[in-house]
Amino acid sequence: MPKFAANLTMLFTELPFMQRFEAAAKAGFQAVEYLFPYPFEKKELAAALRANGLQQVLHNLPAGDWDKGERGIACHPDRTGEFREGIAVAIDYATALGCPQLNCLVGKVPAGVSTEAAHKTVVENLRLAARELEAAGLRLLIEPINTFDIPGFFLTRTDQALALIDEVGSSNLRVQYDIYHAQRMEGELGNTLTKNLARIGHIQLADNPGRGEPGTGEINYPWLFQHIDALGYDGWIGCEYKPRVTTVEGLGWREALTKKQ
Template identity: 75%
Template sequence: MPKFAANLSMLFTEIDFLDRFQAAAKAGFKGVEYLFPYAYDKQALAERLKENGLVQVLHNLPAGDWDAGERGIACHPGRVEEFRQGVARAIEYAQALGCPQLNCLAGKMPADADQATAHRTFVENLRHAAAELKKAGIRLVIEPINTFDIPGFFLSRTDQALAIIDEVGSDNLRVQYDIYHAQRMEGELGNTLARHLGSIGHIQLADNPGRNEPGTGEINYRWLLRHIDAIGYDGWIGCEYKPAGRTEDGLGWIQALA
């Protein structure tokens, strides 16, 4: 059976963030991920992980002003120094939390840059981040995100991510394959996962439409989860979905489908 990690930015949101660790453990999760740890003290987060027997699976590099609608700055030419400072801060948190990999959100296409400049900036930033993370024993992943949910997002398809990884030229860079985003942009989930498994560092899930629990939409998760197991993926699968009701009430999909 796959290893599922609760995404605490999406699940158990009816309670305080720091209390979600205990809620995830009580629900049977062994791992957690979430968008950002930076609003919290590193030691406080580490204590919640230890108290509840949880593994910190993933979090993101700093991604600009999230509340103002920014979704990453890695492709923004005028913010390279801010990006590099964020890499250093992310490493500090990841080391304190025992987190083995970090996700770099490319961001929306900047209004003041052309495609070629944004692409070059993204590649150079990834080279820097991948090298710095490698020194710290942490892997870097990049996530294609669908442009229906986030119009203008710079990185939106698996083939684009793979081409960028080749251009960066680091053995410390992989794809974060979000099944929901991939279904909206390209489909071909099973074949893509099998063909590019060696380049995939992390998987996330949600159903479509609605981004709710697996089993609520068009994706055949009963088949897909078995396929992921059969092709040899042994990493975590992050549960990054919007519960249709209370998180606990919708967790039956794990036993029903996995």
């Protein structure tokens, strides 16, 4: 059976953030992920993980001004200094929290910047980040995002991510495969996982349409969970979906869909 991590940015949002750790543990999760730890003190987050017996499995590198619509700055040629400063901050937090992997949201191509310039900037930034994370014992991930939810995002498809990894040339860089984003952009979920599992460092889920719980949309999650197990994936699957009602009321999918295997 897959191992599910609660995404605390998306789940238990009826609670203040620091209370979501306890709620996740009470709901049966053994691991958590979330977008950004940086608004909180490292000691506070680490204490919440310990108190609730939770493992942190993922967070993102700093991604610019989220509240103003920025979704990463790795493709911004004029902000390489900020990106590189963010690497050090991210490593500091990940080390304190025992988080083994960090995701880089590469961002939306800025106005007036050519695709070629954005691409060159991404490659250079990822080379540096992959190298510095490897020295710290951490893995770097990149995530394709669908253009329906985030128009203008630079990285949108699995094959593009794999080509980018090849160009960066680091064994410390892998794909964060988000099933929801992949379904919207390309489909072929089973075949893509089969072909590229060795290059996928983390998986996330939500159903489509609506980005709700598994079982609320078109994706055949009972089959997909069985397929992921058969492939031998032993990592975590982050639950990054929007609950239709409350998180706890919607958690019946875990037993309902996985017991069909």
